[in-house]
Amino acid sequence: MKSEQRLEPHPALPDYYPDLAQRPAFVRGMFDRTAGYYDRVNQLLSFGSGSWYRRRALTRAGLKPGMTVLDVAIGTGLVARQALAITGDSQAVVGLDVSAGMLAEVRRLLNSPLIQGLMEQLPVADESFDFVSMGYALRHVADLNVTFREFHRVLRPGGVLLILEITRPTQPFKRAILKFYLGRVIPLLSRLTTGNRDMQTLMRYYWDTIENCVPPETIITAIRDAGFAEAGCDVEFDLFRAYFGRKG
Numbered sequence: 001m002k003s004e005q006r007l008e009p010h011p012a013l014p015d016y017y018p019d020l021a022q023r024p025a026f027v028r029g030m031f032d033r034t035a036g037y038y039d040r041v042n043q044l045l046s047f048g049s050g051s052w053y054r055r056r057a058l059t060r061a062g063l064k065p066g067m068t069v070l071d072v073a074i075g076t077g078l079v080a081r082q083a084l085a086i087t088g089d090s091q092a093v094v095g096l097d098v099s100a101g102m103l104a105e106v107r108r109l110l111n112s113p114l115i116q117g118l119m120e121q122l123p124v125a126d127e128s129f130d131f132v133s134m135g136y137a138l139r140h141v142a143d144l145n146v147t148f149r150e151f152h153r154v155l156r157p158g159g160v161l162l163i164l165e166i167t168r169p170t171q172p173f174k175r176a177i178l179k180f181y182l183g184r185v186i187p188l189l190s191r192l193t194t195g196n197r198d199m200q201t202l203m204r205y206y207w208d209t210i211e212n213c214v215p216p217e218t219i220i221t222a223i224r225d226a227g228f229a230e231a232g233c234d235v236e237f238d239l240f241r242a243y244f245g246r247k248g
């Protein structure tokens, strides 16, 4: 059953913006200003394993040559570049992002069609893609129910949804270590390696949104409620989550 209720990924975070109405402008501005540093910090954060992990997740979810892909929240193209390596056709991988700064970065790196827009209102025809991917942007949407319904709408019957995300570990000890690493060490290193204060804020915000995000079960239920016949999640190290859905 499709849920009409609003489902925010996390409550307002007053350290960054006073209320949820201001969140979209804050998020967009922050990504616009940090786009040029994003890849460098991502390498640091993932110890260089980010591309490998993304490619493996796409393959496991069933991405194959010949399929068409919509990569929402493309950013600098870290997921899209791997999708392209699998499908082998740059025109078959379409990227969407709200941030003009991110789109300018990815345009330098990829020869794929790009769309500026919101994932909550995809400017894309019904049933036009075989695969929808989204890497590390679930925490930024205004409403998970609306967003998942949009993903379902643009997929062809049998199409696959893959969402990569980091989740707060369930074990307190692991959570405390991650909080220190992502909440303190990475923001400081990001600032020191880029000289950019916004990058430090972005990385602090990264951890704060992870810590306050709704639990995985809520996300899986929302994917199913959006109409996906199959919905679930693979988890590794109590941390990395690959949510998937298949349109019936």
Ligand SMILES: C[S@@+](CC[C@H](N)C(=O)[O-])C[C@H]1O[C@@H](n2cnc3c(N)ncnc32)[C@H](O)[C@@H]1O
Residues within 6 Å of the ligand: 027, 028, 031, 072, 073, 074, 075, 076, 077, 078, 079, 096, 097, 098, 099, 102, 117, 118, 119, 120, 134, 135, 136, 137, 140, 141, 142
């Ligand atoms: C953390 S980056 C992820 C980039 C890439 N997918 C990856 O795997 O690294 C998040 C991206 O989501 C985009 N974004 C945030 N909110 C959005 C929205 N409502 N609609 C479309 N894009 C959005 C940001 O502009 C940013 O480029």
